[in-house]
Amino acid sequence: MPKKRKNRGRHKGDKGKEPMVYCDNCGKLVPRSKAVRVTVPYSPVPGDLARELEKQGAIVPRYYVTKTYCINCAIYLGILKVRAEDDRKRRESLMRAPVRREVTAAPPITKPTQTQTTPPQTQSAQQGGQGAPAKP
Numbered sequence: 001m002p003k004k005r006k007n008r009g010r011h012k013g014d015k016g017k018e019p020m021v022y023c024d025n026c027g028k029l030v031p032r033s034k035a036v037r038v039t040v041p042y043s044p045v046p047g048d049l050a051r052e053l054e055k056q057g058a059i060v061p062r063y064y065v066t067k068t069y070c071i072n073c074a075i076y077l078g079i080l081k082v083r084a085e086d087d088r089k090r091r092e093s094l095m096r097a098p099v100r101r102e103v104t105a106a107p108p109i110t111k112p113t114q115t116q117t118t119p120p121q122t123q124s125a126q127q128g129g130q131g132a133p134a135k136p
């Protein structure tokens, strides 16, 4: 019998049974390996108000909530998408988490350049001054 998906829509493998979980949206009872788990940030403060408060220096609490959905609800909510026949064979994108936007993008930390550059220069000068970074 041809398989519609490589992992038959689950990640159970050849394990016999596994516990059932309830969908958080519709209450359907689904196997745990078939359910879609999504962790999303949740804040009791609405988004616009939270941005205004953070501009003024207030700390708005943000909690991470893990939801479990059945396949029907995951597709309805846009977490999973119906894919073409060739795309269904790829396993890596089947249970991919939704793209999470970073709320606070921290600037890249750059170390002071003087402390990093001085030791390789002294080592290369001792080895003959080739200019390439010395490897121990």
Ligand SMILES: [Zn+2]
Pocket (backbone or CB within 6 Å): 023, 024, 025, 026, 027, 028, 069, 070, 071, 072, 073, 074
């Ligand atoms: Zn559901």
